Amino acid sequence: MIKVGLIGFGKAGQAVAQVLQDDPRYELCWIARRSAVTPAKTTPETDVPVAALATPEDWGHWLDAHPVDALVDFSRPESLHLYGEQVRARALMLVSAISAYSDADLAYAHSLAANARVLCSPNITVGINFLIMAARLLRTIAPFADVEIVEQHFREKPEVSGTARKIAQSIDVDEDRITSLRLGGIVGHHEVIFGFPYQTVRLIHNSIERRAFGTGAAFALAELEKCENGFYTFDDLMMRMVRKELLADQR
Numbered sequence: 001m002i003k004v005g006l007i008g009f010g011k012a013g014q015a016v017a018q019v020l021q022d023d024p025r026y027e028l029c030w031i032a033r034r035s036a037v038t039p040a041k042t043t044p045e046t047d048v049p050v051a052a053l054a055t056p057e058d059w060g061h062w063l064d065a066h067p068v069d070a071l072v073d074f075s076r077p078e079s080l081h082l083y084g085e086q087v088r089a090r091a092l093m094l095v096s097a098i099s100a101y102s103d104a105d106l107a108y109a110h111s112l113a114a115n116a117r118v119l120c121s122p123n124i125t126v127g128i129n130f131l132i133m134a135a136r137l138l139r140t141i142a143p144f145a146d147v148e149i150v151e152q153h154f155r156e157k158p159e160v161s162g163t164a165r166k167i168a169q170s171i172d173v174d175e176d177r178i179t180s181l182r183l184g185g186i187v188g189h190h191e192v193i194f195g196f197p198y199q200t201v202r203l204i205h206n207s208i209e210r211r212a213f214g215t216g217a218a219f220a221l222a223e224l225e226k227c228e229n230g231f232y233t234f235d236d237l238m239m240r241m242v243r244k245e246l247l248a249d250q251r
Contacts, residue, residue, distance in 0.1 A: 002093075002221060003068040006031045007083070008075030009050065012097070012210050016074055017048075019214025025222060029068050032059075034079070059083045063090065070224075072217050073098060077105050084108060088115045091229070095220045097124040097213065099162035113231035117224045121234040123163040124216035127205045128190060129234040132170050133242075135192045135203055139171040146195035147173050152181040153188055163190055170235075 004026050006017055013031070020028045030049040049066070053059050063086050070093035073079060077098050087094050088111075096109070099122035112118050121129070139147070151164040164178045167190065188207035193200060216234070223237040 001025065001027050002070055002225065003027050003029050004070050004072055004221070005029055005063075005066070005068040007033075007071060007073040007079055009033050010074070012213050013074040015210035016072065016214040016217055019211050019218060020072070021048075023218050026218065030062075030066055032062070032075075032083075034075070053082065056082055056085060059086050069093060070095065070221055072096075072221070074213070077101050080105055080109060084112055087118070088112050091116045093221065093224050094118045095124070095217055095224065096120045097122070097217065099123070110231045113229060115229060117227050117229055117232070119220050119224055119232045119234065119237070121216075121220070122166055124220060124234060125205070125207060125212045126216050126219055127212070128163055128207075129216075129238055131190065131192065131203050131205045132167055133235060133238055135167060135171050138194055138201065138203075142194065142196065145201075147171065147177060148193045148195075149173065149178045150181070150191040150193070151178060151189065152183060152186050154186055155182045155184050157182060161188075161190070163188075167192060 002025060004020055006013060006020065006028060009017070009031050017028060017031060020026045028048055030051060032051055032053045034052065034054050051062055053062055059082055071083065071087065073094070073096040077100050080096065086092065094112070094116060096119065098120070101109070101120065106120065109118055109120055123129070149164050149167055151161040153161060160178060160180050165175060168175050168178060187209065190205050192203040220234065220237060223240065224232065
């Protein structure tokens with residue numbers, strides 16, 4: 001059983017905590033927040049300790065007393081620099097679902113990968129990452145096709161979806177080909193439309209509940225455990241599985 005510490009307890013973090021607690025492969029040992037809470041306080045939603053860890057020193061003391069095998073981060077970019085050296089020193093697995101890392105943040109995450117297994121993905125659902133992999137394949141097969149990306153999210157989301165931007169980057173499409181809609185009742189919708197002569201192909205992913213982030217994090221932890229130290233994306237883990245399946249079919 002993999003012992004896990006969860007960082008961040010917003011709406012996504014709460015959903016992830018629920019999934020990890022229900023998965024027999026993992027033991028959710030504690031939740032870390034930067035906001036002030038009584039150390040080791042528990043929440044009704046999870047019944048696991050919640051700690052306020054605001055400095056690198058806090059992280060060192062907490063991990064000495066509450067060791068884990070892996071960290072799952074659904075918080076903010078700056079959190080990486082609070083616990084990063086503990087990842088390096090303790091060779092912890094890290095699954096980060098932060099979508100707003102700067103180039104400097106990513107460079108730091110890459111440096112940690114010399115001593116640990118590190119995965120960074122702006123969207124950690126299995127479905128959206130499969131969509132990206134399929135879109136890349138179709139873009140390679142038909143580079144002449146017209147491509148448009150549509151993303152729809154809840155009304156309060158102000159910025160263009162980081163996932164949509166990643167899709168555009170992955171298939172070498174300008175970001176001005178992204179259309180954004182904001183509507184009540186939508187959690188998340190991404191669609192890649194390929195226009196061919198006489199036909200179209202639509203690749204669609206809908207997020208129904210935020211627990212999809214939890215199943216994605218659980219998948220990432222299970223696959224990351226099989227890897228050597230290094231920096232990985234969700235695409236890397238899925239391609240490992242695809243290659244394994246293709247090789248199995250050739251036997």
